[in-house]
Amino acid sequence: MDKFVIEGGVPLKGEIRISGSKNAALPLMAAALLADGKTTLRNIPALHDILTFNNVMRVTGARVEFEAASETLTIDPENIYYPEAPYELVRKMRASFYMLGALLGRGGYARVSLPGGCAWGPRPVDLHLEGMKAFGANIRLEEGYVVAELPEKANGLSGGQYKLSPSSVGATVNLLLATVKGTATAVIENAAKEPDVVQLCHFLTQMGANIDGIGTSTLRIQGVSSLKGVTFDNAPDRIETGTFMILAAMHPESQLTLTNTAPDDLGFFTDWFRKTGAEITIEGSSIHLKAPQTIQPVSVITEIYPGFPTDLQAQWATLMTQAEGESHVTDTIYPDRFSYVPELARLGANIKVRNNTAVIKGKTPLSGTSIMSTDLRASVSLVMAAMCASGRSEVLRVYHLDRGYARLEEKLNQAGARITRVNGDVEEA
Numbered sequence: 001m002d003k004f005v006i007e008g009g010v011p012l013k014g015e016i017r018i019s020g021s022k023n024a025a026l027p028l029m030a031a032a033l034l035a036d037g038k039t040t041l042r043n044i045p046a047l048h049d050i051l052t053f054n055n056v057m058r059v060t061g062a063r064v065e066f067e068a069a070s071e072t073l074t075i076d077p078e079n080i081y082y083p084e085a086p087y088e089l090v091r092k093m094r095a096s097f098y099m100l101g102a103l104l105g106r107g108g109y110a111r112v113s114l115p116g117g118c119a120w121g122p123r124p125v126d127l128h129l130e131g132m133k134a135f136g137a138n139i140r141l142e143e144g145y146v147v148a149e150l151p152e153k154a155n156g157l158s159g160g161q162y163k164l165s166p167s168s169v170g171a172t173v174n175l176l177l178a179t180v181k182g183t184a185t186a187v188i189e190n191a192a193k194e195p196d197v198v199q200l201c202h203f204l205t206q207m208g209a210n211i212d213g214i215g216t217s218t219l220r221i222q223g224v225s226s227l228k229g230v231t232f233d234n235a236p237d238r239i240e241t242g243t244f245m246i247l248a249a250m251h252p253e254s255q256l257t258l259t260n261t262a263p264d265d266l267g268f269f270t271d272w273f274r275k276t277g278a279e280i281t282i283e284g285s286s287i288h289l290k291a292p293q294t295i296q297p298v299s300v301i302t303e304i305y306p307g308f309p310t311d312l313q314a315q316w317a318t319l320m321t322q323a324e325g326e327s328h329v330t331d332t333i334y335p336d337r338f339s340y341v342p343e344l345a346r347l348g349a350n351i352k353v354r355n356n357t358a359v360i361k362g363k364t365p366l367s368g369t370s371i372m373s374t375d376l377r378a379s380v381s382l383v384m385a386a387m388c389a390s391g392r393s394e395v396l397r398v399y400h401l402d403r404g405y406a407r408l409e410e411k412l413n414q415a416g417a418r419i420t421r422v423n424g425d426v427e428e429a
């Protein structure tokens with residue numbers, strides 16, 4: 001397992017180009033399996049999760065070619081013959097569960113292992129299954145696998161209405177995939193409005209789907225008989241953008257420009273960010289950032305889009321260890337997503353968890369030591385803390401990070417960071 005060795009205390013200067021979004025790309029990839037022809041997706045980052053999903057699709061017989069240098073992915077689903085997603089791959093990544101909707105939508109049958117992904121407490125898939133049932137699929141559990149199929153003699157789902165409670169990105173994606181082809185009308189209420197879902201709807205529409213209410217919480221899908229393969233540009237990663245914005249605020253001398261961003265996809269995040277005292281100027285797809293001399297404490301509560309994203313709360317709590325005063329970071333979406341807290345405390349942060357809230361008292365100096373990543377966003381927050389700490393730190397198990405950040409150390413080093421990737425697991429055994 002690789003680790004990072006980080007020399008802390010240096011500001012970030014210059015430009016960093018934001019990669020394509022992981023969480024927006026994965027639904028597109030699954031949707032490409034519904035087409036009658038080949039789909040080309042551009043701005044697809046060479047991340048472990050993307051490579052894993054490529055392999056998940058290949059198991060079915062789909063032809064998948066990824067050119068990492070040009071970040072271009074082609075998916076040809078013509079020869080799909082094996083509508084299954086095995087445990088060995090699905091356990092690595094929760095979004096593999098999108099295969100359930102895609103394969104059901106394509107051929108009326110899917111057998112998909114129950115998912116893995118970042119683990120921070122319960123992450124049920126009941127809404128995915130209940131929604132598919134409500135739209136007429138037969139669902140059964142079989143030795144850790146979910147089998148979804150059309151009822152005997154039916155030649156499509158029956159459609160209907162289903163209200164997600166709570167709203168769910170993954171369930172909205174799966175229900176869209178399951179229903180865009182066919183003859184029925186399906187209405188998803190309290191659907192997710194995250195940019196990743198909106199992009200998926202636009203992509204499906206370009207393929208020939210009929211979806212009303214895109215960008216609202218009620219999606220009305222009228223099934224169509226076929227979908228065609230298209231060429232499509234994936235959106236920039238809003239979570240990578242937010243992560244680097246937060247990082248740029250952590251050192252008083254940092255001045256950073258992020259290019260290839262989609263500022264509108266950040267929702268209200270920029271408002272919270274400004275309250276810290278950081279300066280932000282948006283110019284087309286570039287975001288210019290200047291760190292505050294003194295970071296103001298800003299409490300946040302995670303909410304569905306456009307509220308504060310749960311995927312940025314660990315990074316925010318890390319920033320708040322350097323703010324002058326007390327702040328609270330509350331996660332209402334994943335109440336247990338605080339595994340990074342003991343590690344920040346080991347670096348010297350004054351941070352404690354009360355129920356679903358991290359209570360942070362700043363400003364505390366951080367000093368370098370060995371720290372362990374536990375999930376994707378937790379691990380990037382530890383890298384950020386190590387970059388802010390005095391002396392040298394080691395961040396172990398960076399494989400979590402490689403799931404979702406493309407060439408992180410290379411990008412940050414180009415802006416002045418001092419991060420070395422060390423291969424192997426001898427020290428961690």
Ligand SMILES: CC(=O)N[C@H]1[C@@H](OP(=O)(O)OP(=O)(O)OC[C@H]2O[C@@H](n3ccc(=O)[nH]c3=O)[C@H](O)[C@@H]2O)O[C@H](CO)[C@@H](O)[C@@H]1O
Pocket residue numbers: 023024026094095122123124125126127128129165166167168169170171196310311332333334
């Ligand atoms: C690959 C991907 O895009 N992952 C993102 C996606 O995850 P994911 O799609 O898994 O997250 P959801 O939007 O589904 O989860 C939202 C809430 O709904 C609950 N829920 C969800 C499904 C279900 O069947 N039952 C249920 O109760 C969850 O426990 C959670 O409390 O959105 C999350 C919330 O923005 C992000 O943190 C993840 O990074």
Ligand SMILES: C=C(OP(=O)(O)O)C(=O)O
Pocket residue numbers: 023093094095116117118119311376377404
């Ligand atoms: C948690 C994430 O991914 P997943 O839902 O695949 O675990 C994430 O992208 O932050």
